[in-house]
Amino acid sequence: MTSDLLIGDYAYSSWSLRGWLMFDHFGVPVRTTMVDFASGDVAEQMTAHAPARTVPTFLTPDGVAVSDSLAIAEEVASRFPEADLWPADPAARAMARTLAAEMHSGFAALRQACPMNLRTAYRDVPVSAEVQANLDRIEVIWGHALDRFGGPWLCGAYSAADAFYAPVAARIAGYGLTVGPVAAAYVAAHLADPSFRRWRAMGLVQGATLARYAKDYAQVAWPGPAPLAAKAAESGVAENAGCLYSGKPVTHLLEAGGRVFGFCNAFCRDKTLVDPLAWTAFAKAWNRT
Numbered sequence: 365m366t367s368d369l370l371i372g373d374y375a376y377s378s379w380s381l382r383g384w385l386m387f388d389h390f391g392v393p394v395r396t397t398m399v400d401f402a403s404g405d406v407a408e409q410m411t412a413h414a415p416a417r418t419v420p421t422f423l424t425p426d427g428v429a430v431s432d433s434l435a436i437a438e439e440v441a442s443r444f445p446e447a448d449l450w451p452a453d454p455a456a457r458a459m460a461r462t463l464a465a466e467m468h469s470g471f472a473a474l475r476q477a478c479p480m481n482l483r484t485a486y487r488d489v490p491v492s493a494e495v496q497a498n499l500d501r502i503e504v505i506w507g508h509a510l511d512r513f514g515g516p517w518l519c520g521a522y523s524a525a526d527a528f529y530a531p532v533a534a535r536i537a538g539y540g541l542t543v544g545p546v547a548a549a550y551v552a553a554h555l556a557d558p559s560f561r562r563w564r565a566m567g568l569v570q571g572a573t574l575a576r577y578a579k580d581y582a583q584v585a586w587p588g589p590a591p592l593a594a595k596a597a598e599s600g601v602a603e604n605a606g607c608l609y610s611g612k613p614v615t616h617l618l619e620a621g622g623r624v625f626g627f628c629n630a631f632c633r634d635k636t637l638v639d640p641l642a643w644t645a646f647a648k649a650w651n652r653t
């Protein structure tokens with residue numbers, strides 16, 4: 365059964381990214397509906413699901429609106445135990461829950477000063493004492509967990525704790541904040557993570573650019589791995605007979621490395637051309653010789 369998740373804008377909604385990663389990164393199918401931040405009040409757009417009033421909100425098949433990322437983690441973990449959201453090892457699980465909880469209730473200065481914005485990256489960003497204290501604490505807890513459980517993710521394999529820190533990593537990278545080599549490697553792992561890249565790719569092609577998230581700092585290129593170069597094509601014959609994602613008739617084309625691939629709508633073509641190899645079906649087709 366497919367789950368339903370209400371999300372905010374891909375580029376700006378850090379809590380939505382966390383909620384969505386609880387599904388996407390763990391292979392739990394999810395159908396998303398966007399509550400558009402450009403269209404006014406979030407709660408007003410969610411009156412059908414009241415008393416929920418924030419995104420992400422997981423709509424359970426039995427009619428509960430689970431409207432908090434930590435609760436979503438627990439509900440997905442309970443309803444889809446085979447997804448292994450939390451580590452199986454009791455010590456790693458205890459640490460993962462501790463880290464997720466500290467993120468969920470903490471780091472207000474960093475969150476306030478550096479709102480997530482996946483559409484740009486900055487340099488020479490001033491760092492207040494409060495933000496530096498948050499960064500210092502983040503380095504301590506990340507370093508402790510990575511050392512104890514051996515990485516590459518906080519508690520070994522990717523867990524819900526990492527989903528909670530994905531937007532933190534995006535802020536550190538996007539605002540060019542200085543951290544030590546261990547934390548920097550963990551941030552880089554998030555930027556290279558295909559799930560994170562898929563979310564960001566959707567953020568670059570859907571939703572308005574909102575002035576309220578813009579900061580007046582010098583902008584730089586996004587610091588993640590360089591994507592495979594691709595562009596929209598007006599003509600050509602796709603290698604794949606049906607859309608790479610739906611199997612439906614091809615209406616939109618993408619060209620990469622002199623090869624043409626087809627999709628059944630503009631959004632799926634466009635999200636793919638931003639970062640083609642983040643998309644499993646594209647990567648499979650690309651690697652087919």
Ligand SMILES: N[C@@H](CCC(=O)N[C@@H](CS)C(=O)NCC(=O)O)C(=O)O
Nearest residue numbers: 377378379406418419420432433434
């Ligand atoms: N504690 C909530 C926070 C959710 C939250 O604040 N979401 C923001 C978007 S990132 C929101 O819906 N804001 C709309 C509003 O507060 O009106 C969680 O963990 O999910």
